[in-house]
Amino acid sequence: MNNKLVKEITSRDTDFAKWYTDVCLKAELMDYSYVKGFIIYRPYGYAIWENIQDYLNKKFKETNHQNVYLPLLIPESLFQKEKDHVEGFAPETAMVTTTGVEDLTERLIIRPTSEVLFCEHYKKIISSHRDLPKLYNQWCSVVRWEKTTRPFLRGSEFLWQEGHTAHSNKEEAKEETLRMLDIYNKMGSELLAVPFVTGRKTEKEKFAGALETYSIEALMHDGKALQSGTTHYFGQEFSKAFDITFTNKENKLEHVYQTSWGVSTRLIGAVIMVHGDDSGLVLPPYVAPTQVIIIPIQSKLPIVLDACNKLYEDLKSLGLRVEFDNSDKSPGWKFSESEMKGIPVRIEIGPKDLEKGEVTLFKRYNREKSTFKIEDIKDNINNILNDIHQNMLKAAKVHVSKNTRTAKTYDDFKEMIDLGGYVKMSISGEEAELIIKKDTTATARVILDEPVVTKICPVTNKKATQTILFARAY
Amino acid sequence: MNNKLVKEITSRDTDFAKWYTDVCLKAELMDYSYVKGFIIYRPYGYAIWENIQDYLNKKFKETNHQNVYLPLLIPESLFQKEKDHVEGFAPETAMVTTTGVEDLTERLIIRPTSEVLFCEHYKKIISSHRDLPKLYNQWCSVVRWEKTTRPFLRGSEFLWQEGHTAHSNKEEAKEETLRMLDIYNKMGSELLAVPFVTGRKTEKEKFAGALETYSIEALMHDGKALQSGTTHYFGQEFSKAFDITFTNKENKLEHVYQTSWGVSTRLIGAVIMVHGDDSGLVLPPYVAPTQVIIIPIQSKLPIVLDACNKLYEDLKSLGLRVEFDNSDKSPGWKFSESEMKGIPVRIEIGPKDLEKGEVTLFKRYNREKSTFKIEDIKDNINNILNDIHQNMLKAAKVHVSKNTRTAKTYDDFKEMIDLGGYVKMSISGEEAELIIKKDTTATARVILDEPVVTKICPVTNKKATQTILFARAY
Numbered sequence: 001m002n003n004k005l006v007k008e009i010t011s012r013d014t015d016f017a018k019w020y021t022d023v024c025l026k027a028e029l030m031d032y033s034y035v036k037g038f039i040i041y042r043p044y045g046y047a048i049w050e051n052i053q054d055y056l057n058k059k060f061k062e063t064n065h066q067n068v069y070l071p072l073l074i075p076e077s078l079f080q081k082e083k084d085h086v087e088g089f090a091p092e093t094a095m096v097t098t099t100g101v102e103d104l105t106e107r108l109i110i111r112p113t114s115e116v117l118f119c120e121h122y123k124k125i126i127s128s129h130r131d132l133p134k135l136y137n138q139w140c141s142v143v144r145w146e147k148t149t150r151p152f153l154r155g156s157e158f159l160w161q162e163g164h165t166a167h168s169n170k171e172e173a174k175e176e177t178l179r180m181l182d183i184y185n186k187m188g189s190e191l192l193a194v195p196f197v198t199g200r201k202t203e204k205e206k207f208a209g210a211l212e213t214y215s216i217e218a219l220m221h222d223g224k225a226l227q228s229g230t231t232h233y234f235g236q237e238f239s240k241a242f243d244i245t246f247t248n249k250e251n252k253l254e255h256v257y258q259t260s261w262g263v264s265t266r267l268i269g270a271v272i273m274v275h276g277d278d279s280g281l282v283l284p285p286y287v288a289p290t291q292v293i294i295i296p297i298q299s300k301l302p303i304v305l306d307a308c309n310k311l312y313e314d315l316k317s318l319g320l321r322v323e324f325d326n327s328d329k330s331p332g333w334k335f336s337e338s339e340m341k342g343i344p345v346r347i348e349i350g351p352k353d354l355e356k357g358e359v360t361l362f363k364r365y366n367r368e369k370s371t372f373k374i375e376d377i378k379d380n381i382n383n384i385l386n387d388i389h390q391n392m393l394k395a396a397k398v399h400v401s402k403n404t405r406t407a408k409t410y411d412d413f414k415e416m417i418d419l420g421g422y423v424k425m426s427i428s429g430e431e432a433e434l435i436i437k438k439d440t441t442a443t444a445r446v447i448l449d450e451p452v453v454t455k456i457c458p459v460t461n462k463k464a465t466q467t468i469l470f471a472r473a474y
Numbered sequence: 475m476n477n478k479l480v481k482e483i484t485s486r487d488t489d490f491a492k493w494y495t496d497v498c499l500k501a502e503l504m505d506y507s508y509v510k511g512f513i514i515y516r517p518y519g520y521a522i523w524e525n526i527q528d529y530l531n532k533k534f535k536e537t538n539h540q541n542v543y544l545p546l547l548i549p550e551s552l553f554q555k556e557k558d559h560v561e562g563f564a565p566e567t568a569m570v571t572t573t574g575v576e577d578l579t580e581r582l583i584i585r586p587t588s589e590v591l592f593c594e595h596y597k598k599i600i601s602s603h604r605d606l607p608k609l610y611n612q613w614c615s616v617v618r619w620e621k622t623t624r625p626f627l628r629g630s631e632f633l634w635q636e637g638h639t640a641h642s643n644k645e646e647a648k649e650e651t652l653r654m655l656d657i658y659n660k661m662g663s664e665l666l667a668v669p670f671v672t673g674r675k676t677e678k679e680k681f682a683g684a685l686e687t688y689s690i691e692a693l694m695h696d697g698k699a700l701q702s703g704t705t706h707y708f709g710q711e712f713s714k715a716f717d718i719t720f721t722n723k724e725n726k727l728e729h730v731y732q733t734s735w736g737v738s739t740r741l742i743g744a745v746i747m748v749h750g751d752d753s754g755l756v757l758p759p760y761v762a763p764t765q766v767i768i769i770p771i772q773s774k775l776p777i778v779l780d781a782c783n784k785l786y787e788d789l790k791s792l793g794l795r796v797e798f799d800n801s802d803k804s805p806g807w808k809f810s811e812s813e814m815k816g817i818p819v820r821i822e823i824g825p826k827d828l829e830k831g832e833v834t835l836f837k838r839y840n841r842e843k844s845t846f847k848i849e850d851i852k853d854n855i856n857n858i859l860n861d862i863h864q865n866m867l868k869a870a871k872v873h874v875s876k877n878t879r880t881a882k883t884y885d886d887f888k889e890m891i892d893l894g895g896y897v898k899m900s901i902s903g904e905e906a907e908l909i910i911k912k913d914t915t916a917t918a919r920v921i922l923d924e925p926v927v928t929k930i931c932p933v934t935n936k937k938a939t940q941t942i943l944f945a946r947a948y
Contacts, residue, residue: 033545033595125505
């Protein structure tokens with residue numbers, strides 16, 4: 001019985017892509033809908049997103065951000081106001097042209113991102129330095145018409161948050177861009193147990209319309225990188241295009257300085273591909289919808305049922321997300337199911353152990369079983385969960401450091417890229433970046449804040465100007 | 475100064491509709507966007523919605539509902555599967571027909587409601603009675619192309635929650651329909667201080683595709699009714715159209731029984747129009763984004779500043795939503811602003827009062843000022859807020875009972891309808907309903923669970939079969 005579910009998923013080494021979609025479906029995170037690239041977020045998958053939302057909403061509030069909601073639809077003419085921005089997004093826009101009763105006079109774009117809407121709003125509500133900063137955030141879904149789609153990683157519709165801020169000076173806006181990057185980075189270590197590499201994007205890889213883009217990058221089990229969130233410094237690019245001005249303290253009219261930043265349900269994909277194993281999903285405890293599951297052995301026995309109920313109430317009273325599976329499925333089936341769903345801790349309660357006042361505790365991430373006195377669980381469970389989180393984070397860090405290499409020649413680079421993981425190399429600039437992408441499909445993930453590895457770019461033989469972290473990426 | 479802001483809004487008696495939009499804009503609840511009927515939910519308005527979400531999410535969870543997210547777009551062919559449903563919504567649908575790069579092969583409808591998506595999903599994931607019930611809820615925005623739009627009350631896009639459930643038998647589904655109606659009703663008395671009248675809708679007024687629709691109706695200050703939420707019992711209408719079957723306990727194939735239910739940002743409109751006055755918004759404490767605002771008089775004085783900071787921390791530690799307005803605006807300006815925004819309690823702290831260890835407490839709903847010992851505030855504030863809530867609810871109930879009349883003749887009915895408020899009358903059925911609507915624009919709000927008032931319908935002179943609560947409505 002225990003093997004049945006496990007056998008249903010492809011192993012990671014056989015076919016990582018297939019393993020991934022198997023886990024998405026069998027752990028009941030999502031399902032496909034009738035429109036390509038539009039997925040159904042099932043309760044278990046959506047609950048992960050809600051935990052991410054709760055974490056970030058708390059951090060956003062602590063840093064004085066306010067939530068708002070702006071329209072779903074953008075008039076085409078408004079969208080075209082910032083040149084780089086429209087060029088970046090135009091090919092992916094879904095357009096409403098008719099109501100079924102009558103055709104619209106202007107095509108309306110379903111927001112692929114809301115910069116232009118925030119700009120129009122800011123233009124209306126900002127007039128003085130007293131109105132600044134504006135620190136707004138929006139939780140919503142966006143639509144970008146993608147050719148190749150994969151659950152959570154790349155969808156024609158996805159859920160995200162988009163922060164949009166306006167400031168009275170450059171320094172404050174730049175600070176904001178890095179502050180939000182830091183919050184995202186901390187979310188990795190505190191919530192997702194995913195160690196991010198952070199840094200600035202190259203000119204080629206930056207966001208359409210931004211002066212600077214920063215990114216959090218994660219390394220998946222298969223050695224490919226995943227851009228997991230970005231923050232952008234816009235300077236006055238948008239404020240000049242949209243004429244968003246304010247009277248500064250010297251009573252002069254000036255354009256505001258802006259930022260935007262976002263993470264999406266793609267983070268769920270990162271968690272799956274960093275922590276999952278051949279038995280399915282493995283969730284770190286603080287983002288897991290269910291942190292502890294209690295499974296009775298011989299649940300018909302009153303002694304077992306009572307012990308389960310008492311432990312359930314005890315753990316519940318600690319504020320934990322705990323489940324007592326008292327359904328009529330067999331224990332073996334429940335074990336498989338809880339493993340597939342990656343529940344961090346399973347507590348098995350049976351009559352034999354109970355005679356000694358004991359229960360069995362199973363940790364999903366390392367599959368370790370141990371025996372506990374039932375009365376000790378309540379006092380120890382928070383430490384156990386914290387240990388699991390720390391160990392999962394540590395393991396993910398080891399994976400990153402084992403798979404980060406430094407190349408001094410282009411031949412080494414190509415060999416290393418084929419091994420998977422990150423490769424550091426110092427290059428001359430965009431020319432080298434383009435050659436590398438063409439030759440190897442690897443892309444610049446971030447510019448590292450490190451001295452150059454070689455003085456000469458191994459690709460162009462020109463002077464090396466920056467050290468870049470490369471990887472093949474999702 | 476105090477009068478300045480107040481004068482900016484129209485009085486309720488002069489022009490209620492104008493007063494309403496004035497409050498929406500001046501209290502900074504919303505702003506218009508460039509697409510008609512698509513509004514911007516500003517931080518203060520969105521925070522009210524978040525408080526409603528928090529309240530309902532807690533109730534939904536207590537009753538074992540799970541949140542999910544389904545796609546924004548519905549293929550036109552899927553939408554057309556349930557005949558009554560498509561007839562009800564077809565005129566209001568926004569359709570995506572092109573991506574800018576290529577035209578779509580099938581038109582996609584932006585969800586006006588998600589019954590058909592839930593049905594398709596349920597068809598896939600339900601097979602046995604063990605899979606039932608499914609109790610799902612979704613928070614999202616929906617689009618219905620409206621000709622006449624008003625902020626919060628009727629928009630082409632609005633925010634809502636839509637619950638969709640599937641059950642193994644009729645009784646359970648009917649219970650669910652009434653359970654959710656009861657939760658909505660309690661939200662009125664516990665959170666919004668709005669007394670709802672609840673009941674079943676007539677055949678004419680029920681939801682497209684439903685067997686039974688129940689509604690929560692609220693009475694606005696101007697005597698018009700506002701349908702503020704609905705719950706629907708579908709029976710097997712949708713499950714037959716979509717072929718959603720399960721194997722029951724007798725091992726026979728059966729179609730599931732379904733419900734759906736929803737409330738929207740229209741509730742914000744209800745709160746505005748039930749409680750607001752000529753100085754602006756008046757918010758009941760439990761839904762107010764800011765429950766207490768502290769305003770210093772002579773904030774430059776350290777003694778004032780210290781007292782404000784201490785009280786702020788004290789109230790914060792109680793878990794209250796409290797604000798300390800230490801900006802450089804004048805106290806008078808701050809008073810007006812806090813009144814316009816309907817903040818339930820204002821505490822004014824000045825040096826003169828402080829000499830006696832006192833502060834002034836202003837209650838927004840009745841504009842009552844009283845003096846308090848500053849050290850007593852912390853112990854009393856929860857009671858003060860609760861009193862305000864109870865008194866606002868009571869006042870709203872008095873308004874309803876004063877404006878609920880019973881008509882025994884059609885002439886009386888017409889006169890009473892012109893007075894505003896609810897009018898009870900017993901009628902023969904839909905024929906009478908249609909005549910009444912044509913003659914008076916009043917509509918059947920709900921069927922009352924009461925014996926007939928007259929044996930004969932005053933409109934058709936046929937036998938009266940049910941007692942209906944009528945009103946002119948938004």
